[in-house]
Amino acid sequence: MEARGKERIRDFATYMGFTHRKITPLWPQSNAECERFMRSIGKSIRAAHTQHKNWKQEMFTFLRNYRATKHATTDVSQAKLLFGRNIKTKLPTITPKYQDNEIRETDKRKNDKMKNYADTRRNAESSDLKIGDTVLVRQDKQNKLSTPYNSNPYKIVERNGTMLTAKRDDGHMITRNSSFYKQVKIPPTIVNSEKEQEQEESSTQLRTSGRMNIAPAYLKDYVK
Template identity: 90%
Template sequence: MGFTHRKITPLWPQSNAECERFMRSIGKSIRAAHTQHKNWKQEMFTFLRNYRATKHATTDVSPAKLLFGRNIKTKLPTITPTYQDNEIRETDKRKKDKMKNYADTRRNAEPSDLKIGDTVLVRQDKQNKLSTPYNSKPYKIVERNGTMLTAKRDDGHMITEILHFISKLKYHRQL
């Protein structure tokens, strides 16, 4: 059906921010229902129906309209403007580019120059005060897919990480 699995790094929440933010909204809805002594499942379904019927800030169209081609009936008042599919895609792309540029500017992001064949070090968890931020055993990049890099060590160990957890090794000597 055209689905491709993309692994997401658990220590890098920006890659999963949209899902995390939506889970926060659902949790808030459930807590409100519990506080008001209502059936939380019914209130969650009501929240989801209203969310799907509300126009999205990025596309200017509700998710239900994009999926079904029409508005779903809710108690929310609606106005039905006419949109073309290519208009929605252009608006979505323009707004997402604007958000990306803003985030990149705030983070002082720079394009990565890592390529297949480069020798790199991979970040490791801090075990104690003496542990280094990067594993001392170097890897060679064997595959790059966007921000995901697959690297292989001389002993055959392979690892797939995002760019943020990998640092290019400038000087490397064989022992």
């Protein structure tokens, strides 16, 4: 059933001409625009329910006003970008002229500003994890005795930007953002001890000392 559902989504994307891009699990920041919009819709539905109004009608009213309002990032309403004109609302408006290049430059400038602000607040650092590294995966806290990271180590097998896929020895795979991983290094003593053990197992010849044993002079009378 799951495979059939994925096939239908793939066929629908091909038919409509868009690319279906998966986001990182448990990382809503990668789909922040949709997450923030769902928050606004939920607020309007709760307000309609509190005022005993038809929530579907109020949701349509909210969507109409949202699409006619100038966007904070592009400085242009979504209806203007889609239809090339502003849609009619109950508020009087003046339609200014915009250039497509100006909108793109404004969008890029404000997106970069928001990213720099978020990175500064979170003390974000670039991840240097690469394929083949041994890592631990952050886990949810179940009780006071649970550790922040799962003690079973994984190895990075795939990287797509900040989305990393790791695999465990038993075959279990997990995909998370790079902030969910903590790199661990195998101590050199363990590696050296394993090599020494292999050398001892492969060697069958015993070592003997070449030193000659000579009896001391005061024992000459006792030596036959």
